[in-house]
Amino acid sequence: MKALSTAADHSLLWFGVAALLATRKGASRKAAMRGVLAIAGASGTANAVLKPLLPRRRPAASELPAYQMLPSPPTSSSFPSGHAASAAAFAMAVALESPKLGLAIAPVAGAVAYSRVHVGVHWSSDVVAGAAVGSGIALATRRWWPVRRTDEARARPVDTVPALPEGEGLVMVANPYSGDPNVDPVDDVADALPRAQVLRVREGLDVDDQLETALAEHNGWVRAVGVAGGDGTVAAAAAVANRHELPLVVVPAGTLNHFARDVGLYDLQEAVDATRAGEAVAVDLGLVEAHPGAGSDPKSDEVTRTRYFLNTASIGSYPELVQLRERWQPHWGKWPAFAAALVSVLRKSERVEIKIDGEWHTVWFLFVGNGPYHPRGMVPAWRPTLDSGLLDVRWLRADVPFSRARAFLALVFGALGHSRVYAQREVRELDVELKVPAMLATDGEVVEEAGRYTFRVAKEPIPVYRRDERKWTGRDRPYLG
Numbered sequence: 001m002k003a004l005s006t007a008a009d010h011s012l013l014w015f016g017v018a019a020l021l022a023t024r025k026g027a028s029r030k031a032a033m034r035g036v037l038a039i040a041g042a043s044g045t046a047n048a049v050l051k052p053l054l055p056r057r058r059p060a061a062s063e064l065p066a067y068q069m070l071p072s073p074p075t076s077s078s079f080p081s082g083h084a085a086s087a088a089a090f091a092m093a094v095a096l097e098s099p100k101l102g103l104a105i106a107p108v109a110g111a112v113a114y115s116r117v118h119v120g121v122h123w124s125s126d127v128v129a130g131a132a133v134g135s136g137i138a139l140a141t142r143r144w145w146p147v148r149r150t151d152e153a154r155a156r157p158v159d160t161v162p163a164l165p166e167g168e169g170l171v172m173v174a175n176p177y178s179g180d181p182n183v184d185p186v187d188d189v190a191d192a193l194p195r196a197q198v199l200r201v202r203e204g205l206d207v208d209d210q211l212e213t214a215l216a217e218h219n220g221w222v223r224a225v226g227v228a229g230g231d232g233t234v235a236a237a238a239a240v241a242n243r244h245e246l247p248l249v250v251v252p253a254g255t256l257n258h259f260a261r262d263v264g265l266y267d268l269q270e271a272v273d274a275t276r277a278g279e280a281v282a283v284d285l286g287l288v289e290a291h292p293g294a295g296s297d298p299k300s301d302e303v304t305r306t307r308y309f310l311n312t313a314s315i316g317s318y319p320e321l322v323q324l325r326e327r328w329q330p331h332w333g334k335w336p337a338f339a340a341a342l343v344s345v346l347r348k349s350e351r352v353e354i355k356i357d358g359e360w361h362t363v364w365f366l367f368v369g370n371g372p373y374h375p376r377g378m379v380p381a382w383r384p385t386l387d388s389g390l391l392d393v394r395w396l397r398a399d400v401p402f403s404r405a406r407a408f409l410a411l412v413f414g415a416l417g418h419s420r421v422y423a424q425r426e427v428r429e430l431d432v433e434l435k436v437p438a439m440l441a442t443d444g445e446v447v448e449e450a451g452r453y454t455f456r457v458a459k460e461p462i463p464v465y466r467r468d469e470r471k472w473t474g475r476d477r478p479y480l481g
Contacts, residue, residue: 002070005115008083011039013112014090017105021094031097033336034145035090038138042089043082046133051077059120070119081122084113084130085137092138096147143414145336146375148382152264155281155386158463161247162223163278167196170249170275171214172226175201175233178254185228185253185268192272196226207236215244222246224275224465228268230254231310231443238462239308242285247463249275256326258443259310262383264466274465282387282461286370288313290440290450305450309370309442312380313455316365316438317349326444338379343408351398353435360435361423362399368392368455372426377417387461394424429456 007013014035021032056079091109095102113131116122122130164170170193174186190198197218199210207227215222226249227237234250241248251271252260263283265271274280286309307313324341349364369392373380380392396407403421410419417424433452440448 001111001115001118002068004111005070005083005119005121008087008112008115011043011086011090013108014039014086017090021101027098028101031094031101034093034097034138034141037145037336038089038093038134038141039086041137041140042085042134045137046080046082046085046130047076050080050133051082054079056123056126059123068119070121073119073121078122079126079129080133081113081116081126081130083116084122084127085134087112088131088134089138090134092135093141096138096142144339144378144411146378146381153262153383153386155263155283155466157468158247158280158282161278161280161463161465164193164224164249164275165195167193167226167275169221169223170196170226171199171211171218171222171224172196172228172249172251173199173201173207173211173214173233173237174227174251175207175229175253177201177203178229178233180255183253185251188268189226189228189251192268193226193275201229201233207233208240211237211240215240224249226271227251228253230257231259232445234259235308235310235443238285238310242308242458242460242462245460247280247465249465256329262311262386263464264469270467271465274467277467279468280463280465283464284371284387284389284461285310285458286313286368286391287456287458288368288440288442288448289454289456290448291452291454292450305448307440307442307447308458311370311443313368313370313440313442314365315354315432315434315440315453316352316363317345320349321345321365323444338381339411342379342411347404352438354395355433355435356430361395361397364396364398364403366432367394368430369394370457376424377422378414379411379416389457389461390426390428391430391455391457392424392426393430393455394422397421397423429454431455 018032018036021028055077058078087109091102091105094105113127116127117124162169172189174189176184176186186198186200197214199214201207211225224247225237225241227234228251231254238248249271250260250263250265251268252265288307288309290305290307321341324344325337328337328340351362351364354361354363354366367380369380371383371386371388372390372392374382374384380394397403400406400421406419407421410416410422416422431454437449437451439446440450440453
C-alpha cells in the first residue's frame with residue numbers, strides 16, 4: 001500500500017499507464033488522452049480549489065505502526081483526497097472510451113484510493129469525496145469531447161441493389177497514391193473480386209474520366225461502380241455513380257477514411273461481404289455549384305462547375321483548420337486536434353464577407369456539412385445519420401468585439417452554442433455570395449475559387465454497399481488478408 005500510494009504521487013502512476021495505452025491507436029489512445037485530460041481537471045479542482053476552501057486536519061498518523069506510515073506525510077488539507085480524485089478521474093475517463101480497459105484499471109484506482117486511508121493520511125470520507133469529484137470531472141469531459149461508441153452512422157437499408165458475386169458487374173477504380181505509399185490496393189482488390197473490372201488510377205488522368213470510359217466500354221454489363229482510395233477518390237467515384245444511378249462499392253484505402261468510417265466500412269473484407277450479399281444503405285451526396293462571379297443571379301442557369309462532396313465543404317480559413325487537424329489527429333485524437341487547430345487558425349485568419357439569405361455577415365469561416373453533425377453547438381465531430389437530406393451550416397462571426405477570444409473561451413467552457421460569435425442552422429439548400437471571390441474546400445481539399453456558391457443535397461441518395469452486421473454476426477466467411 002505504501003509503494004502504491006507513493007507511485008501515485010503527482011499522478012505519475014497514471015501518466016505511465018496513459019503512455020502505455022497511447023502506444024496503440026484507436027480507443028486505447030483516445031482513452032489515454034481523455035484520462036490525462038480528466039486528471040488535469042480533477043487534480044486542479046481537488047488541490048487548487050476544494051482543499052483551500054474546505055480545510056480539514058489529517059488523521060493522527062503517529063498512531064499507526066512505523067512500517068505503515070509514509071516517510072514524508074503531506075501537510076495540506078485532508079479534504080478531499082487528491083489521489084482518489086485523480087485515480088477515479090483516470091479510470092472513469094478510460095472507461096468512457098473503452099469499457100474493457102476501464103474494468104482493468106478500476107481495481108488499481110480503487111487500491112490507490114484505499115491506500116490513502118491505509119497509510120493514515122486521509123479519512124474515509126476524504127477518499128469518497130475525492131472519488132466523486134474525479135468521476136464527475138471525467139464525465140464532464142464529454143461536454144467538450146463527446147464520446148462516440150461506434151463510427152458507423154445510421155442509414156436506411158436499400159434492398160434493391162444487385163448482388164455482385166466475386167465482383168460480377170462491378171467496375172472499380174483503385175488509387176495507389178492514397179494512404180500508405182508502401183501499400184498498393186490494386187492487387188488485393190483484384191484478388192478479392194476476380195470478376196470485377198479493376199482500374200488503376202493513373203497520374204494526369206481524372207478518376208471520373210477513367211470511370212466514364214470504362215462504363216462506356218462495358219455498357220450493359222456494369223451494375224455498380226467501385227472505388228478503393230481516400231475521400232477525394234471516393235467523392236469522384238460517387239459523382240459518377242450518381243450520374244449513372246448506380247450503387248457504389250467503397251474500400252477504405254486512404255489515410256483517414258472519414259467517409260468509409262461513417263458508412264461503417266473498415267476493410268476490403270466488409271466490402272466483399274456486402275457485394276456478395278447485396279446489402280446496402282442510402283447515403284446523401286452533397287454538391288456545390290460554383291457560379292462565375294459575385295453578384296450573380298441565384299436563379300441563373302449560368303453555372304460553371306459542380307463539385308460533389310461526401311463529408312464537408314467550407315469557405316474561409318476552415319480548409320487550413322482541417323489540414324492542421326489531420327496533421328495532429330494521429331497523435332492527439334480528432335477532437336483535441338480540432339480544438340488546437342481552431343485556436344491556431346483563428347490567430348492568423350482573415351475575415352470573409354458573405355451574404356446568406358439576403359443578409360451580409362462578416363465571418364472567420366463558413367462550414368457546410370453533408371448532413372447534421374454531432375454535437376450541436378460545438379465543433380462538428382461526426383454524423384449520426386447519413387440520409388437526412390439536410391446540410392449542417394455553421395460559421396464563426398468576425399463582426400463581434402473580441403470574437404476570437406470569445407470563441408476560445410466559449411469552447412473551453414463548452415458553451416460555444418450559446419455564444420454570440422457562433423451560428424448554426426440546418427437547411428436543404430444554401431446560396432452564398434461573397435464580396436471578394438474566395439476559395440472553396442471540399443472534404444478538406446481546396447478545389448475552387450468563385451464569387452458565389454450554391455450548396456445542396458443531391459435529389460436522390462446514393463446506395464452504398466454495407467453489410468448488415470446483424471446478419472453477419474457469427475457467420476462463417478473467408479478471411480482476406
